[in-house]
Amino acid sequence: MAQRHLLLLLCLIAMRATAQDPQLSQFYAAPMYLNPALTGNTHQDRVSMNNRLQWLGTGKGYRTYALSYDHRTKSNSSIGGMVMHDRAGAFQLAFTQVSISYAYEARINRRSGFRGGMRLGYTMRSVDPSNLLFADQVIRESSNSIEPMIIDRVSYFDASAGLLYFSEKFWAGVSMSHLNEPQQSLSIAGDVALPMRTSVHSGYRFAVDGRNFRVSETLMTLAMQYKMQAKWDQLDIGGYVEHRNLILGLWYRGLPGIKSYDAGYSNDDAVILMAGFELNNQLQFVYSYDITVSTLTARSGGAHEMSLIYEWPRKGKNRRHRSVPCPKF
DSSP, X not given: OHHHHHHHHHHHHHOSSSOOSOOOSOGXXXXXXXXXXXXXXXXXXXXXXXXXXXOGGGSSOEEEEEEEEXXXXXXXXXXXXXXXXXEETTTTEEXXXXXXXXXXXXXXXXXXXEEEEEEEEEEEEEOOGGGOOOHHHXXXXXXXXXXXXXXXXXXXXXXXXXXXXXXXXXXXXXXXXXXXXXXXXXXXXXXXXXXXXXXXXXXXXXXXXXXXXXXXXXXXXXXXXXXXXXXXXXXXXXXXXXXXXXXXXXXXXXXXXXXXSSTTOOOEEEEEEEEEXXXXXXXXXXXXXXXXXXTTOGGGOOEEEEEEEEEEOOTTOXXXXXXXXXXXX
């Protein structure tokens, strides 16, 4: 069993084409992580907290936490900061990033425009090697290994950029992370560059109660995100309905019938159920649950995800700019 765990760890460390970055089902609730061009895309100051617990049925699973703050200035510029931490498995393979973001907005007219942004981060990756057992230790009955040493910590700078077009009801953007493709190997003899990740995302919001969009109390948003990193890619697609202060949504993640990584392997990942509400003081809470539909099945424990967003002050708020868990303008 220890050798299996070691093999899994080495695969996680050495593979170039795996999902190496933390991911959130509520990608719209972490706007600066989705696209630095979304920094300050609200007319208020904003604090966001995200918490994801994934595959707890397999043991330690994956745990992701994020805290961010962004502010829009009077000069069409926005600034923000984010701290994200991700921890996985029995050997505590960890990712921690501290980053700052900047975005600038150029209006085409009163209801549409472009936003461009960049994010600079400092990342630390670490692993707990104390419980590792190598094959040569078992064969030689020794407490020491002659295998290449595992570095318990590595750090690097990371650069990202993004661009976004938006109107009152529609948005479309692209972001590119790890532009500098930093070295992330946790092995002395390793050479593992972190491949660039590209995200293409879009959404459309409209009224479903027959009223004018600006005064409607029931809005629907359809949105998608396609991500690719080296040989790996993923599609999230779905939507949610806002009725007054309540939010209900349904999402799907996977690429069935389009791409299969192995013969006979159905590229399905999860169906995501979402529910949330917003208080009158502009505090918003959203919970989602990923129902695993891949070969891991429900025994994986799925994924629980929560986001908490608070915006202030209330002045200048209207229905068109209502705080919702998606890119908004």
